[in-house]
Amino acid sequence: MSVVPKPLQHIVPLQQKLAPVLSVLERLELIEAITSRQVGHNDLVDSLTHKQNVAEVLNRLGELQSPEIAHLIEMLPQTLRFFVWDLLKVELAAEVLSELQDSVVEDVLEKTSPDRLLSILSHVEPEELAELADDLKQEDLQKALQQAISQLAADERDWIRQSRSYEEDQIGDLMSMDKLTIFGTISVQDAIKELQNIEEWPDQTDKIFVINATNRLLGELPLSTLLRRQGSRLITDVMENDCIIFLDSDPIEKAITAFEHYDLVSAPVVNARGRLIGRLTVESVMDYQMERAEDKALARDGLSVDFDLFGPILEGARQRWAWLAINLITAFAASRCISLFESTITQLVALATLMPIVASIGGNTGNQTIALIIRGLVLDQITSSNLRYLVMKELAISLLNGLLWGSVLGSAAALLYQNITLGLVMASATTLTLLFAAGFGILVPLTMHKMGRDPALGSSVILTFCTDSMGFLLFLGLASLLLVK
Amino acid sequence: MSVVPKPLQHIVPLQQKLAPVLSVLERLELIEAITSRQVGHNDLVDSLTHKQNVAEVLNRLGELQSPEIAHLIEMLPQTLRFFVWDLLKVELAAEVLSELQDSVVEDVLEKTSPDRLLSILSHVEPEELAELADDLKQEDLQKALQQAISQLAADERDWIRQSRSYEEDQIGDLMSMDKLTIFGTISVQDAIKELQNIEEWPDQTDKIFVINATNRLLGELPLSTLLRRQGSRLITDVMENDCIIFLDSDPIEKAITAFEHYDLVSAPVVNARGRLIGRLTVESVMDYQMERAEDKALARDGLSVDFDLFGPILEGARQRWAWLAINLITAFAASRCISLFESTITQLVALATLMPIVASIGGNTGNQTIALIIRGLVLDQITSSNLRYLVMKELAISLLNGLLWGSVLGSAAALLYQNITLGLVMASATTLTLLFAAGFGILVPLTMHKMGRDPALGSSVILTFCTDSMGFLLFLGLASLLLVK
Numbered sequence: 001m002s003v004v005p006k007p008l009q010h011i012v013p014l015q016q017k018l019a020p021v022l023s024v025l026e027r028l029e030l031i032e033a034i035t036s037r038q039v040g041h042n043d044l045v046d047s048l049t050h051k052q053n054v055a056e057v058l059n060r061l062g063e064l065q066s067p068e069i070a071h072l073i074e075m076l077p078q079t080l081r082f083f084v085w086d087l088l089k090v091e092l093a094a095e096v097l098s099e100l101q102d103s104v105v106e107d108v109l110e111k112t113s114p115d116r117l118l119s120i121l122s123h124v125e126p127e128e129l130a131e132l133a134d135d136l137k138q139e140d141l142q143k144a145l146q147q148a149i150s151q152l153a154a155d156e157r158d159w160i161r162q163s164r165s166y167e168e169d170q171i172g173d174l175m176s177m178d179k180l181t182i183f184g185t186i187s188v189q190d191a192i193k194e195l196q197n198i199e200e201w202p203d204q205t206d207k208i209f210v211i212n213a214t215n216r217l218l219g220e221l222p223l224s225t226l227l228r229r230q231g232s233r234l235i236t237d238v239m240e241n242d243c244i245i246f247l248d249s250d251p252i253e254k255a256i257t258a259f260e261h262y263d264l265v266s267a268p269v270v271n272a273r274g275r276l277i278g279r280l281t282v283e284s285v286m287d288y289q290m291e292r293a294e295d296k297a298l299a300r301d302g303l304s305v306d307f308d309l310f311g312p313i314l315e316g317a318r319q320r321w322a323w324l325a326i327n328l329i330t331a332f333a334a335s336r337c338i339s340l341f342e343s344t345i346t347q348l349v350a351l352a353t354l355m356p357i358v359a360s361i362g363g364n365t366g367n368q369t370i371a372l373i374i375r376g377l378v379l380d381q382i383t384s385s386n387l388r389y390l391v392m393k394e395l396a397i398s399l400l401n402g403l404l405w406g407s408v409l410g411s412a413a414a415l416l417y418q419n420i421t422l423g424l425v426m427a428s429a430t431t432l433t434l435l436f437a438a439g440f441g442i443l444v445p446l447t448m449h450k451m452g453r454d455p456a457l458g459s460s461v462i463l464t465f466c467t468d469s470m471g472f473l474l475f476l477g478l479a480s481l482l483l484v485k
Numbered sequence: 486m487s488v489v490p491k492p493l494q495h496i497v498p499l500q501q502k503l504a505p506v507l508s509v510l511e512r513l514e515l516i517e518a519i520t521s522r523q524v525g526h527n528d529l530v531d532s533l534t535h536k537q538n539v540a541e542v543l544n545r546l547g548e549l550q551s552p553e554i555a556h557l558i559e560m561l562p563q564t565l566r567f568f569v570w571d572l573l574k575v576e577l578a579a580e581v582l583s584e585l586q587d588s589v590v591e592d593v594l595e596k597t598s599p600d601r602l603l604s605i606l607s608h609v610e611p612e613e614l615a616e617l618a619d620d621l622k623q624e625d626l627q628k629a630l631q632q633a634i635s636q637l638a639a640d641e642r643d644w645i646r647q648s649r650s651y652e653e654d655q656i657g658d659l660m661s662m663d664k665l666t667i668f669g670t671i672s673v674q675d676a677i678k679e680l681q682n683i684e685e686w687p688d689q690t691d692k693i694f695v696i697n698a699t700n701r702l703l704g705e706l707p708l709s710t711l712l713r714r715q716g717s718r719l720i721t722d723v724m725e726n727d728c729i730i731f732l733d734s735d736p737i738e739k740a741i742t743a744f745e746h747y748d749l750v751s752a753p754v755v756n757a758r759g760r761l762i763g764r765l766t767v768e769s770v771m772d773y774q775m776e777r778a779e780d781k782a783l784a785r786d787g788l789s790v791d792f793d794l795f796g797p798i799l800e801g802a803r804q805r806w807a808w809l810a811i812n813l814i815t816a817f818a819a820s821r822c823i824s825l826f827e828s829t830i831t832q833l834v835a836l837a838t839l840m841p842i843v844a845s846i847g848g849n850t851g852n853q854t855i856a857l858i859i860r861g862l863v864l865d866q867i868t869s870s871n872l873r874y875l876v877m878k879e880l881a882i883s884l885l886n887g888l889l890w891g892s893v894l895g896s897a898a899a900l901l902y903q904n905i906t907l908g909l910v911m912a913s914a915t916t917l918t919l920l921f922a923a924g925f926g927i928l929v930p931l932t933m934h935k936m937g938r939d940p941a942l943g944s945s946v947i948l949t950f951c952t953d954s955m956g957f958l959l960f961l962g963l964a965s966l967l968l969v970k
C-alpha cells in the first residue's frame with residue numbers, strides 16, 4: 001500500500017514571512033507618510049488609493065499567525081504600529097495582545113478607542129486578563145480591565161482574584177489553570193474513555209493529574225503509562241506517586257532548577273492544604289527564565305527588559321534618566337580624587353594622559369571578577385568553605401596579570417616620556433589597582449547578595465566607582481610621592 | 486474505597502542537599518589539609534582516621550543523584566575536586582561526566598589515571614562521547630576517547646561520525662538519536678501493542694514519529710491522538726502531517742524560534758533526503774539557548790561560559806590575557822587623544838579632573854544604545870524600513886538627555902571652579918559626546934552584524950574606545966578653543 005503524505009511543514013524564517021507586509025507598507029510609502037505626519041491618520045484611511053493599500057495590508061495580515069502579527073507590531077514605528085493594530089478584528093487583536101511585550105501592550109491600548117478596547121478585552125482569555133491587570137499602569141486601562149473581568153463567569157473571576165494574590169516571583173503567579181485531571185478510583189479504560197471525550201487538550205500535556213473527591217492531588221499518570229497499562233486496573237494502582245509537585249507559594253527559582261534537573265514537561269501545583277490548583281509547563285518556566293536572563297543582561301546597562309525599541313521618544317529618554325544620573329554622580333565623585341592632585345598634574349602633565357589607562361583596566365578586571373562571582377552565585381556554587389580558595393585564586397590571577405601587563409604599560413610610559421620613574425609608578429599603580437579590582441570584584445557582589453539584593457543590578461556601577469577612584473588615587477599618589485617634590 | 490497515597494515529593498533546594506557532604510568535608514578539615522597541601526593526596530587516603538572520613542564522604546555521596554554530584558565537583562577547589570572524583574565508581578563517574586561543564590570535564594579527566602579513564606569512558610553514552618570528542622582539547626584524552634569509541638557497536642560509531650560532521654550551530658549537532666518510531670501502515674491498536682513492548686521510553690516523548698520502510702518521515706502521532714483514536718484505523722489516517730520538522734543542516738536559531746512560537750516538546754529532524762535521523766527536545770533546545778544567553782552575557786567582559794570558577798590559577802590568568810591586552814591597547818590609544826592637549830591642561834588643570842566624567846557618561850549612553858540594538862537584532866526587529874526611525878529616535882533621546890544632564894554637569898563645573906566658560910565647555914562637550922555615543926552605539930553593532938560577526942562580542946570595547954576618544958577630543962578641543970589662548 002502506498003502512502004502519499006501531504007508535504008511536511010518546514011519552518012520559514014520570521015523575517016521572510018513578514019517581508020511581504022513590510023514591503024507593502026514600505027512600497028506604498030505609508031511609513032514615510034505616517035511617521036513624518038504629513039498626512040493624518042484619517043485622511044489616509046479616507047483617500048481612495050489608500051483604501052486599496054489598506055485592503056492589501058489586510059490581505060497580507062490575513063496570511064500571518066497572531067505571534068507573527070505581534071512581532072510585526074513590535075517592530076513598527078509609533079504611528080504605523082497603531083495603524084496596523086487598528087486594522088485587526090477584535091478577536092484577532094485579543095490574540096495578538098497576549099503575544100505582545102508589556103510595554104507595547106500599554107502603548108497600543110492607550111490609543112485604542114474605549115469601545116474597541118472593551119470589545120477586544122471581552123475576547124481576551126481570563127489568564128491573560130489577570131496578567132494585564134498586574135502589568136498595566138494607566139488608570140483608564142485598569143478601569144476597562146475591571147469591567148471586562150466583571151463580565152466573566154464566577155469561577156474565572158475567582159481564578160483571577162486568586163492568581164493576582166501571588167507575588168511576581170511565586171509559582172502561583174506563573175501557573176496556568178488549564179490541566180487534565182481524573183479521579184483515582186476509576187479504571188484505566190474508564191479514564192481513557194473520559195479523556196477521549198475532552199475536545200481540546202491543554203498544550204504540553206504529558207501527564208494527567210490524579211485527584212480525589214476533595215481535589216487533593218494523589219499522583220500523576222504519564223500518557224505513556226496510560227498507553228501501556230491493562231485496562232481493568234485502577235488508576236491509583238498504576239499512577240506514579242513519587243512525582244515532583246510545587247507549592248503555589250514556592251519561589252519560581254525552585255521550579256526552574258527542577259524543570260532543568262528532571263527534564264519535566266509539566267508539573268502540578270498545589271496549595272498549602274494539598275489541593276491541586278494549577279499546572280506549570282516547561283514553556284512558561286523557560287519563558288520566565290529567558291526573560292529573567294535578558295532582564296539581568298539589560299540591567300547591567302540600566303535598562304529594563306520592558307523597554308520598547310520603537311516606542312515614544314520622551315518615554316525612552318525618561319527611562320534612562322536614573323541610570324545617567326547615577327553614573328554622573330559616581331563619575332563626578334571619582335573625579336574628585338583627581339582634584340586632590342591638581343598641583344602634581346601641573347608639574348607633570350603626562351600624568352593626566354596616563355591616569356585613565358590605569359582606571360580603565362582596573363574597571364575591566366573588576367568587572368570580569370564580578371561576572372564570575374555572579375555566575376557562581378546563580379549556579380549556587382559559592383559557599384563559605386570554598387570562598388577562601390576563590391579569593392586567593394582571584395587575587396593570585398590579578399597579581400600575575402598586574403605584574404605582566406603593568407610591566408608592559410610601565411615600559412611603554414617610560415619610553416614614551418623618557419622617564420624611568422614614571423614607568424615604575426605606572427607599573428606599580430597598575431598592579432595595585434588590579435589587586436584592588438579583584439578584591440572589590442568579589443566584595444561588592446557578595447555583599448549585595450548577603451544584603452538580599454540582586455548583585456546583577458548595580459554591582460558594576462559601584463565597582464567602576466571603586467576602581468576609578470583607586471586607580472586615580474594610587475597612580476597620582478605614587479607619582480606625587482616619587483616624581484614631584 | 487479509601488486511597489492512602491505515599492507522600493508526594495517536594496523539591497529540596499540543591500544547597501540543602503549538598504550541605505551534609507560539604508560539612509563532612511569541612512568538619513574533617515579535608516579542605517584545609519588538601520588545599521594548603523600540607524598533606525599529600527596519598528598520605529591522606531592511607532591514614533586510618535582519614536579512611537573513616539572517606540567512608541563517610543562515600544556514604545553521603547551515595548545519597549546524591551549524578552547531577553548533584555556534578556554540581557558538588559564543580560564547586561570544589563582543585564585538589565578536593567579530584568579527591569571526590571576519584572572516589573566515584575566508574576559507572577557513576579560516567580553519569581556525572583555528562584552533567585559537568587566542559588572545562589571541569591577536562592580538568593578532572595586530565596588527572597584521571599589512564600586505566601580508570603578508559604573504564605569510565607566505556608560507560609559513557611555514545612552521544613556523550615561524540616560531544617566529548619568535539620570539546621576535549623588535550624591529546625591524551627582524545628586518544629582515550631577514540632579508543633572508547635572504537636569499542637562501540639557499528640551503528641553507534643556511525644552515529645558518532647555523522648553527528649560530529651555538523652557545525653556547532655547546526656541542528657544536527659544538538660539532536661539526539663533516541664526516538665520512538667512506527668510504520669504508517671499498521672493500525673492504531675497494533676501500534677499501541679508495539680509501544681507497550683518498549684521497555685524504556687526516551688525522555689520528553691510527547692509524540693511518535695511515523696515512517697515508511699525506507700525511513701522517510703511521513704508524519705507524527707501525538708500520544709494524545711493515539712489515546713483517542715479507534716483501534717482499527719490506520720496510523721497514516723490518524724497521524725498529523727502538517728507537523729513541524731527540521732533539517733539537520735538548519736541553524737539551531739530556527740529551532741529556538743519554532744520551539745518558542747509553537748510550544749513544542751519534541752520535533753523530528755530529517756536529512757536532505759527526507760530520512761528521519763534524530764529528534765530535538767525542548768530540554769536540549771532550551772539548554773542551548775540558556776547557555777548561549779549566558780555566553781553572551783559573559784562575553785561582554787571577555788569571558789567564556791566555559792571558565793571554571795575553581796579551576797587552576799594559571800589557566801584562569803591566561804584566559805583573561807587577550808581581553809586585558811585589547812583593553813590596554815584601546816585605553817592607551819584613547820589616552821593619546823589627551824596627549825594632544827597637554828599644554829592646554831597645563832594652563833587649566835581642572836580639565837584633567839573633569840575630562841573623565843565626559844568620557845564616562847558617553848560610554849554609559851553608548852552601551853545602553855548597543856544593548857537595545859543587540860536585543861533588536863536578536864529579536865529580528867530591525868529592518869531597513871524602521872532603521873531610520875530608530876536612528877532618529879536614539880539621537881533625539883541623546884540630545885534631550887545631553888541638554889539636560891550636560892546643563893547639570895556644566896553648572897556644577899562652573900560653580901566648582903568659578904568659571905562660566907568652563908561650564909559652557911563642559912555642557913556642550915557632554916551633549917555632543919552623547920550624540921556621538923548614540924551614533925556609535927547604533928553603527929558599531931549594526932556594522933558587526935552586517936559583517937556577519939556577533940555584535941555581542943566586542944561591540945562594547947570598540948564603543949568605549951570611540952566614546953572615550955570623542956569625549957576627550959571634544960572636551961579638551963572646545964576648552965583649547967574657548968578657554969586658553
